[in-house]
Amino acid sequence: MTPIFAIPWLELAIVLPLIGSLILGRMRDPHRIWQLGLAILSATLCGTLLEIAAYAGGSARVERIWNPQEVLFGTVIFRLDGLNSPLLPTVSLLYLLTLLATSGTKLARFSAPWSLLTLGLQLATLSCFDSWTLVVLLILASVRSFAELMSRGKSTRVFVVHMGVFAVLLLGGWYFVDRAKASNQLDDYAWAIVVVHLAILIRSGIFPLHCWLADLFENASFGNALLAIAPLTSCYALIRLVLPIAPEWLLEYSSVACLLTALYAAGMATVQKDVRRFFAFVFLSHASVVMVGIQLSTSSSLTGALQLWLSFVLSLGGFGLTLRALEARVGRLTLTRFHGLYSHSPALAICFLLTGLASVGFPGTAGFVAELIVDGALETNTWIGVGMVGAATLNEIALLRAYFLLFTGTRHAATIPLGITVRERVAVLTLWTLLIGAGLFPQPFVASRYRAAESLLQQRQALFPANDGTPVPH
Amino acid sequence: MPDDFSWIHACAMLVPILPLGLLASLGLCSLLDRRLSEKSISALTMSSNIGGLLATVVVAIFMLGSSEHHVEVAIGEWVDIPHYNFTVKLNFDRLSVAFVLLTFVLCGVIGWFATRYLHRESGYNRFFVLFALFQAGMVIASLADTIGLLYVGWEMVGLSSAMLVAFFHERPAPPRQGLHVWIVYSISDAALLSAAIAMYHLAGSGDFDHLFGESPWPHENSPVTPTQGLVVGLLILIAAAGKSALIPFSGWLPRAMEGPTPSSAIFYGALSVHLGAYLLLRASPLLEASPLLAGIVVALGLSTALYAYLAGSVQTDIKSALSYASLVQVGLIVAEIGLGLRFIALVHIVGHACLRTMQFLRAPTLLHDYHTLENALGDHLQPPGGILGRMLPSRLQLWLYRFGVERGYLDSILYTFVITPFVRVFQAFDAMEQCWIRLLQGRSKEQGK
Numbered sequence: 001m002t003p004i005f006a007i008p009w010l011e012l013a014i015v016l017p018l019i020g021s022l023i024l025g026r027m028r029d030p031h032r033i034w035q036l037g038l039a040i041l042s043a044t045l046c047g048t049l050l051e052i053a054a055y056a057g058g059s060a061r062v063e064r065i066w067n068p069q070e071v072l073f074g075t076v077i078f079r080l081d082g083l084n085s086p087l088l089p090t091v092s093l094l095y096l097l098t099l100l101a102t103s104g105t106k107l108a109r110f111s112a113p114w115s116l117l118t119l120g121l122q123l124a125t126l127s128c129f130d131s132w133t134l135v136v137l138l139i140l141a142s143v144r145s146f147a148e149l150m151s152r153g154k155s156t157r158v159f160v161v162h163m164g165v166f167a168v169l170l171l172g173g174w175y176f177v178d179r180a181k182a183s184n185q186l187d188d189y190a191w192a193i194v195v196v197h198l199a200i201l202i203r204s205g206i207f208p209l210h211c212w213l214a215d216l217f218e219n220a221s222f223g224n225a226l227l228a229i230a231p232l233t234s235c236y237a238l239i240r241l242v243l244p245i246a247p248e249w250l251l252e253y254s255s256v257a258c259l260l261t262a263l264y265a266a267g268m269a270t271v272q273k274d275v276r277r278f279f280a281f282v283f284l285s286h287a288s289v290v291m292v293g294i295q296l297s298t299s300s301s302l303t304g305a306l307q308l309w310l311s312f313v314l315s316l317g318g319f320g321l322t323l324r325a326l327e328a329r330v331g332r333l334t335l336t337r338f339h340g341l342y343s344h345s346p347a348l349a350i351c352f353l354l355t356g357l358a359s360v361g362f363p364g365t366a367g368f369v370a371e372l373i374v375d376g377a378l379e380t381n382t383w384i385g386v387g388m389v390g391a392a393t394l395n396e397i398a399l400l401r402a403y404f405l406l407f408t409g410t411r412h413a414a415t416i417p418l419g420i421t422v423r424e425r426v427a428v429l430t431l432w433t434l435l436i437g438a439g440l441f442p443q444p445f446v447a448s449r450y451r452a453a454e455s456l457l458q459q460r461q462a463l464f465p466a467n468d469g470t471p472v473p474h
Numbered sequence: 475m476p477d478d479f480s481w482i483h484a485c486a487m488l489v490p491i492l493p494l495g496l497l498a499s500l501g502l503c504s505l506l507d508r509r510l511s512e513k514s515i516s517a518l519t520m521s522s523n524i525g526g527l528l529a530t531v532v533v534a535i536f537m538l539g540s541s542e543h544h545v546e547v548a549i550g551e552w553v554d555i556p557h558y559n560f561t562v563k564l565n566f567d568r569l570s571v572a573f574v575l576l577t578f579v580l581c582g583v584i585g586w587f588a589t590r591y592l593h594r595e596s597g598y599n600r601f602f603v604l605f606a607l608f609q610a611g612m613v614i615a616s617l618a619d620t621i622g623l624l625y626v627g628w629e630m631v632g633l634s635s636a637m638l639v640a641f642f643h644e645r646p647a648p649p650r651q652g653l654h655v656w657i658v659y660s661i662s663d664a665a666l667l668s669a670a671i672a673m674y675h676l677a678g679s680g681d682f683d684h685l686f687g688e689s690p691w692p693h694e695n696s697p698v699t700p701t702q703g704l705v706v707g708l709l710i711l712i713a714a715a716g717k718s719a720l721i722p723f724s725g726w727l728p729r730a731m732e733g734p735t736p737s738s739a740i741f742y743g744a745l746s747v748h749l750g751a752y753l754l755l756r757a758s759p760l761l762e763a764s765p766l767l768a769g770i771v772v773a774l775g776l777s778t779a780l781y782a783y784l785a786g787s788v789q790t791d792i793k794s795a796l797s798y799a800s801l802v803q804v805g806l807i808v809a810e811i812g813l814g815l816r817f818i819a820l821v822h823i824v825g826h827a828c829l830r831t832m833q834f835l836r837a838p839t840l841l842h843d844y845h846t847l848e849n850a851l852g853d854h855l856q857p858p859g860g861i862l863g864r865m866l867p868s869r870l871q872l873w874l875y876r877f878g879v880e881r882g883y884l885d886s887i888l889y890t891f892v893i894t895p896f897v898r899v900f901q902a903f904d905a906m907e908q909c910w911i912r913l914l915q916g917r918s919k920e921q922g923k
Contacts, residue, residue, distance in 0.1 A: 155915040211911050271900040300557045338646055347507060363626035369553050372622060375671050385671050393664040400656045408643035442553050450555040
């Protein structure tokens, strides 16, 4: 084993931002915080990449020079597999680029210590294999957004109501599911699985329980709201907690509900008057499409959904960063009139268009093939296929409407330069390069997602074998 | 492809690579804020066009010389997993080669024209980036041998068209019209994507050979049943109708004239407006498989031609009049395709595209041309008017005039019955959501945020 791979990089990647948040929390100079924050996030990204290299090289955890999880918990709770291995560096990169693109005037508002804390929690969530730890981490993640709403003096009731219901349902439901699993009586506790599933759907913003998402974007800072939801941890919870044990009928009903959410959110995005609400609905629509793909639980749909998941984290991350950069220049933007910002910041206009197009799966971007795979997998239900195509179409229309309203139609009068900064350009172009790279050469990514999907379906098949009368599409 | 044909393979590969290279070079320079000079942009564009044209000509000469009617270039599997594969395969046959030649010739002419027409225009670089996107999209769509690849080109053409309609974007009208065009194109894209999904279900892949038969165009024999042909064919027809401005999507065509003259010429006179007809030609085996579908195509083509004739007769600006004149011919081409006259339709496309390009490019100097003509004749030109027009009762003439002025009420119908209800429903949902959030937050509407 190569010595460098014998180091527990994953544990370091999780702990480093947590410790970093404590250190940065005691510092006062925003510029120093920004510099140190970038260093910690870069180290975290490297840690996740090295852990992937170790995982890809087949370095077993028992061969590590020191296995802190064994010492602390007596077992391995956080580890990599085919599903989460590309997610961890992707999420770390998004945090790094978000901090990098944060303008000097926003450093005080965008709390780097809180962001590091959230990253630590999200990395732990996305690498967690223990169900109760995952449940606790999902609930803890909500605390950060709550704290921010409180600190900004905004109403927290919408968020608290939804996340409160989510937490209660998740804790209560999983308590019974866990008991049922222990006594091997899952069939008698189908209702508990439904409760857990409902909790996860609330966390993902299922219609009509999605209002917290738009409320969060409207009232929290854009960067923090983006980082809080972009990694789609609810999809991870769905795959780890529900997918292996959910009965077929539950997944079918739920996928229809998610499809309706995707359509509804895409439709809402086309009529929004506020940029943040527009982004929230675009995000919700895309997240729901990923949920549909997961819940169809066929090999192709799951492969496409996992690929879409990665693509959305990158594309919507870049899209969000572009909107955030615009807001940093001209304040909150409405979609009720033309703003004509192109002449002042053509590079931002191009970035907006490119990342937006990547999010709707324009040819040549990572999302394109993924959408084709998901759509192509819909042999079982044609209407779901039609719905998915409809949602994509509405999102395309909403995207170009927003582009035209923000960047064209008039000449914006400004006395200060509004062009993109080097840091912002680096951040957005990095994401865009990844999206184009994965779009032009998708095979390695899709193949790895296929292997992950197969592995997940095998876990499901262990509980629902094809010969017991319950069909498992595969 | 056999090894001894490897040089043809190389030439064939150059055909899409050159426009894609042009797009990459111009696009990357824009992204990195490294603006090229007008001279460099012009040189790159022309080199790409001439190179692409020469490569296509070589392939065409090889096909003529060797009596090969079908040269297939399999580039490889873009994605290949069990249950799904996306093959990148180019198809050089009599249809695609004619269309690609037309693309390079007209793009070359119009690109050359645009280098002077847009000289010192602030959006010069942007125009040529979008122009390169369009050209690459056209070439890919023309050469695609799978519906997935055709969809790639289709989307590229759609995006470049909408962005070029909104080219003069410091006025509100062009972006509005650009959005209108984009909405129609998005519907068209959705129909094509649905057709792609349906094809995967029917044939197990998106390969045209599996759905349309393996014989070279136009002698393919589709193995699908009439019902299957009707379903896939109708989706393809909707896609084609959106792209070629057939009824009921014709309203976007005059709106698209907000763009600069070179883009109007290339899109709505020459190439883009014929892309729908090209798709129908490519899918013509489905028309043979389903006589009902063929009948629908003929009816749609003829009604579009009649509609465009009536609307075009009352237009008062030259670009709109030319766009409707284009549409008349496109309608007739579609009817020809429905009747099975495939070669006539192809010749009609080529001839019409060349003529209309010339007319569009002369449009800015129309008055000058009129004066030259009148000076030469020594008299005013006679206003047009046919015997048929004089034979019609005056009330019918008035009704037809109104019908033409209102552009067949197509836009009104779409706005009244589709767009307005859609927007109102979602605005109502939005208002309800806001109300619900205020209720949860315990504040009234007057309290605001």
